[in-house]
Amino acid sequence: MVKRTTYCGLVDEKYLNQEIDLAGWVQKRRSLGNLVFIDLRDREGIVQLVFSQEINAEALAVAETLRSEYVISVHGKVAARAESAVNDRMKTGKIEVEVTELTVLNKSKTPPFDIADNVTASEDTKLKYRYLDLRRPEMMAAIRTRAQIVKSAHHYLDDHGFIEIETPDLTKSTPEGARDYLVPSRVYPGSFYALPQSPQLFKELLMTAGFDRYYQLARCFRDEDLRGDRQPEFTQIDLETSFLSAEEIQSLTEGVIAQVMHDEKGIDVKLPFPRITWNDAMARYGSDKPDLRFGMELQDLSEFFKDSAFKVFSGAVANGGQVKAIVAPQAAAKYSRKQIEAIQEYIKRFGAKGLAWLKVDNGEVTGPVAKFVKDQQAELIAKLGAQDGDLLLFVADSKKVVADSLGYLRNFLAKELDLIPANQYAYTWVVDWPLFEYDEGDQHWIAAHHPFTMPNEEDIHLLDTDPHAAHAQSYDIVLNGYELGGGSIRIHTREIQEKMLKALDFTLEQAQEQFGFLLDAMDYGFPPLGGLAIGLDRFAMLLSGRDNIRDVIAFPKNSKATEPMTTAPSRVASAQLDELGLNVEDAPEK
Template sequence: MRTHYCGDLNGSHDGQEVVLCGWVHRRRDHGGVIFVDLRDRDGLVQVVFDPDRAEIFARAEQVRSEFVLRVKGRVRPRPEGTVNPDLPTGEIEVLGLELEILNAAATPPIQLESHVADASEEVRLRYRYLDLRRPEMQARLRTRSQVSRVMRRFLDEHGFLDIETPILTKSTPEGARDYLVPSRTHPGEFFALPQSPQLFKQLLMMSGMDRYYQVARCFRDEDLRADRQPEFTQLDIEASFVDEETLMGLMESMIRTLFEEVNGETLPNPFPRMTYAEAMRRYGSDRPDLRVALELIDVADLMDGVDFKVFAGPAQDPEGRVAALRLPGGGSLTRKEIDGYTQFVGIYGAKGLAYIKVNEWSSKGREGLQSPILKFLPDATVEGIMARTGAEDGDLIFFGADKARVVNESIGALRVKLGEDRGLMAEGWHPLWVVDFPMFEHDPNADRWVALHHPFTAPKEEQLDSLSSDPGSCLSRAYDMVLNGTEVGGGSIRIHREAVQRQVFELLKISDEQAEERFGFLLQALKFGCPPHGGIAFGLDRLVMLMTGAQSIRDVMAFPKTQTAACLLTDAPSAVDEAQLKELALRLRQRG
């Protein structure tokens, strides 16, 4: 039906007759001449209809926004003074010679000819097929396709095989909640949708496939955030006979190639590395945003003996932390602004936000400081804080004092927010590998160890002997790739010995019976010559979100769900009729 896409036309097509198909982006009537901006997935081109062709002109007068047209016309340069430098096709226009209205359109509930910042997300999701017509959204999905294509090509060229794994699988509850699928042929029993292809890709390594990848759809029934969805896409990768250095180096090369080819940007070579312990100490996060130079500084030893329980309590608590955060030039913050940041850290469980304004420390010493907490701090403590933080006149020092988890989360989030609010974010991309994660963390409520990543992550070889005697000190062979404060990929070297896997299950209080019930097929496979292997999974949605500058992964997915895991477009989830339930041997009952 067409010879060219609208966005493909340029000066080289001058004089050519072309046939275009697309939607009316905008129609303008200027002094008897009708201009139509015709849009398809590749861009816009201006089509001109003049009154000399009366029949075609009359048809063009009927055209409205989002009508579907087929136009035959001749490419010509735009008249002098009308060139649009902001449009790739802005040097030319198409003189309409024939016009066919393929379909009319009702007035859309979304204004597609401009940015729809004023349209609610609910309206955009309900009419997603219209929202996706916007050039901004089409550009993002084109980028998504290109990202997938570049990564696939890289892996193909490095000997990886594209292998699909099952969608209907076994429920192995050891993380987020599974989405369950009732079986009609096995009444009372259920499949689960995969949270990841983790076990199957390990089985592929045991099968001798050596190098595997898959663009995999994954499902997790969990609470949602801007970068979470109940169904999402990850690039899943596994390789045999590799160690951390080999795999991390290969994945780093893939991401550098991706940014060069898609965004035309060069990432550092090599990526910096940081241990989990250092990341938590300096930034309060295992996915630190290195664009912000601010760091958390431990001052618990300076607070240990002060007559101020807010500080002394956490300082003396083995699970507590007292940290300072110096904000250069922060002395200009008003009390209202400080109160706003106090409310902000409250979101993360902080009970307050102490501070010291450094007005004239250099000339007046203690008298040049301003703070409600100064009366509780002896001179030696104040001098220690000033020396350790390196604070100067005009600065402000914030403090977090609580359980280490609360301090890390609240002050760690505060440093990023201050970076955003105060213009302290460096430009560009700042990737990072975070390594040496703890193997386990203790859940005090359940009084048990839980795997920090997942129970198939291998411990450091040199710590195998202390795995049972001192699990809290064991480090795993896990690694996360972080980009501008977002974890874009996470992986590990896996356990490849049955005895070690059973030992880890025992530490996690997974009984032998439970281990056989949930993971018996894996344990069986480990007996038959499993090679050392490891892998990683990249969140494709998150990567594309970062690369396109979108604010949410919903803006880089064709048909996302809402914050309540609903699809407004199709009205899913929805009720099913009694006959379907009967087939599945199910009966509904009211909650509560």
């Protein structure tokens, strides 16, 4: 048993002249011969230990042999540092511990990278030695931010009558949505469980059971390619309620977020958060998850340019498309023609065929297409609210291409032009989503949210006539341009649910096979219900100021969905496969 009085980072003047015990890792040894300083680190911070002949010769001798990341325990006296030796950059910089007893609890190899916040090692190296990476204070802080969010959410939801209930991780594969992770059944060779993409159906059934308010920190699994804000397994703060309206559910969600912001950031957010319809978000920001920390909105010039001599503009309008622009403030001098062309190349990935641009100079526009708009220039500048020195960027194309490319450009330029204020948290609800969206790849209609989403009351009749025009009672909560969470009012009658599935080209037989248990439940007193899930990983990422959710997951996967530390996924013994009745084809040994 190692004795410990307090954490290294918490030793302060109240321990002055007291004998204390500490334990931790050696951050740094500074030897001046017969005077040795050791920075000792634990989860709360660093304190300086001092060893000398006068204090204890034996301890000094051992201190000389210490190296980075050795684990030690010490006994000593907390002493005030001399005025000249005070370190203002250290929380514990006014004191030091004069060590009389030193025990080496374990040695350490030289770590592959410094245990410090400015570490330069590659992501791969850091993940391979994740336990060392997590020793770094900024990593530990991010993981602790996550823990605080969880604690606050528990607190708020418990206080508001939510009951925490676990749902299965081994469940049934669902056809729509992401690819499932499959788990073979030993008892039924050839049959598979799936890991849940979300607890959606279970939480609805909990409402049927009458729990009324459910929540859970739900692990979700989706076998899709990764991104900075996407991991194959992630956690949702998942909740579901009975008998509440969309507005009431949003208000509860705001309560969770406000509690978290108060507890973790000390910020009392202003409620309610703004609401923007999906249509407006797409029109004004070119995104269904707009970053509201800055302006630079998309402005519609379709009408303005419908008769333009510039055929790219007028032609797009004539073909049912749009011309839209964003005004990049004081960016004219910052972007050369060549740089703008590079941007143009970049937005081609969103389908844009080109990027027209103008610079505003002395009340006039300049640039390659200026000649087409010369006679309208004053009107154009006034309409866009542009100033001298601004850069105007135009995309003329279909509605979708215009939104995608200018929406991307808006975010890109805001970053480059440093228009995004630091330490600001801009929450917004995006509401009134389309119920369906068209999958260009598979050439069919899919549910925009999921197939259990309730249409708007006034659109229910459209399910019989023009289902794909219907809008949904669904809502996303957006923070700083990230989809933080989303939810909806669910369908609770079999009649509407069957119409919905029909609109998605499910036959009744398919529906019965895949969701039969849900449809059956609808025959036994299924209450009106709705809920939402907040992405815990993204929330923690945003509140800890990181740009990758790996940083708030203790043991994440890399971008290729493997884990460099354990080397999962890995091959298994053929006996294991035999037991499962599985045959692996064409899988070379690695």
